[in-house]
Amino acid sequence: MxxxxxxxxxxxxxxxxxxxxxxxxxxxARLRDPQTGCEWDTVQTFATIAPYTIxxxxxxxxxxxxxxxxxxxxELGDLALQIVFHAQMAAEAGHFTLNQVLDGISxxxxxxxxxIFGDDATGGHHRWEEIKAAERxxxxxxxxxxxxxxxxxxxxxxxxxxxxxxxxxxxxxxxxASGARAKILEELAEVDSATDDAHREEEIGxxxxxxxxxxxxxxxxxxxxxxxxxxxxxxxxxxxxxAPGFGDxxxxxxxxxWTAAKRGATFxxx
Numbered sequence: 001m002x003x004x005x006x007x008x009x010x011x012x013x014x015x016x017x018x019x020x021x022x023x024x025x026x027x028x029a030r031l032r033d034p035q036t037g038c039e040w041d042t043v044q045t046f047a048t049i050a051p052y053t054i055x056x057x058x059x060x061x062x063x064x065x066x067x068x069x070x071x072x073x074x075e076l077g078d079l080a081l082q083i084v085f086h087a088q089m090a091a092e093a094g095h096f097t098l099n100q101v102l103d104g105i106s107x108x109x110x111x112x113x114x115x116i117f118g119d120d121a122t123g124g125h126h127r128w129e130e131i132k133a134a135e136r137x138x139x140x141x142x143x144x145x146x147x148x149x150x151x152x153x154x155x156x157x158x159x160x161x162x163x164x165x166x167x168x169x170x171x172x173x174x175x176x177a178s179g180a181r182a183k184i185l186e187e188l189a190e191v192d193s194a195t196d197d198a199h200r201e202e203e204i205g206x207x208x209x210x211x212x213x214x215x216x217x218x219x220x221x222x223x224x225x226x227x228x229x230x231x232x233x234x235x236x237x238x239x240x241x242x243a244p245g246f247g248d249x250x251x252x253x254x255x256x257x258w259t260a261a262k263r264g265a266t267f268x269x270x
Contacts, residue, residue: 024080025098028088046089053082054153065227111135146170157222160212177217183210236261243267 031041056079063072087098110117112131132149142148146169150162167173174180187207194200215222240246240257244267249257257267 024084025088028081028084032088032092041085044085044089046086049082049085049089050153053079053086056082155223157208157212157226160209161216161222164213164216174213174217177214180210180214180217184214186210239266242269244269 028041030036031038034042056075060072060075060079063069063075083101084098087096087101091097112127114127114131146166147163150159150166152159154162164173174183184207187203187210191200191203191207194203212222215225236258239261240254243249243257246254246257257265261267
């Protein structure tokens with residue numbers, strides 16, 4: 001018997017959760033009422049709400065990164081509101097309901113885990129992409145490209161990784177990380193030789209794509225790596241800007257402070 005089948009199943013039967021979801025749905029329906037609703041909520045569209053949805057997802061990730069469970073609870077609520085908001089607008093237009101959204105994702109998860117919910121004992125997580133590909137192919141208007149379905153709205157670094165992984169499945173990939181590293185040096189040289197702003201923008205994009213490719217080979221999430229680099233830069237810069245007279249220092253003096261901060265030095269204002 002597998003470790004998965006031996007693990008105790010946690011089956012949720014929570015009428016209070018259903019009531020809470022229904023309450024939120026009713027709140028959103030009231031807010032969207034054309035006669036008595038909120039003047040802001042009633043004029044929103046899928047396009048105007050989408051940026052808020054993305055922002056709330058990032059705020060969930062931020063709460064997780066900070067280990068703040070109280071904040072995570074709040075942010076998950078904000079994200080749930082976004083889902084209900086989109087579903088309410090879709091229901092008003094006759095496209096689909098929230099129940100159909102929830103049933104649809106449950107159906108999908110069961111379908112993509114036949115070793116858990118079905119009779120296919122040979123299944124496993126390794127079949128996830130195989131099953132997804134079959135689902136895409138079954139659609140009437142299916143895009144035949146292996147790159148089909150990589151969402152345009154993803155963060156650019158994450159989308160680059162997904163495109164690279166999809167292409168790699170066809171054999172279009174470097175044999176090892178050395179090829180990806182060499183490509184970075186090639187793209188950097190092309191940045192240096194760019195002749196105008198448009199050309200430089202293109203080559204910088206190619207350079208970022210190449211760096212992302214190397215990260216993929218090294219099994220590093222480039223989005224997470226950049227997030228950590230941002231945090232490290234912010235922490236160090238906040239430290240050195242505390243140094244007395246920082247604003248009047250030369251670049252060399254500020255660089256010396258930066259080097260000291262890397263070694264763990266701290267500074268305080270006057």
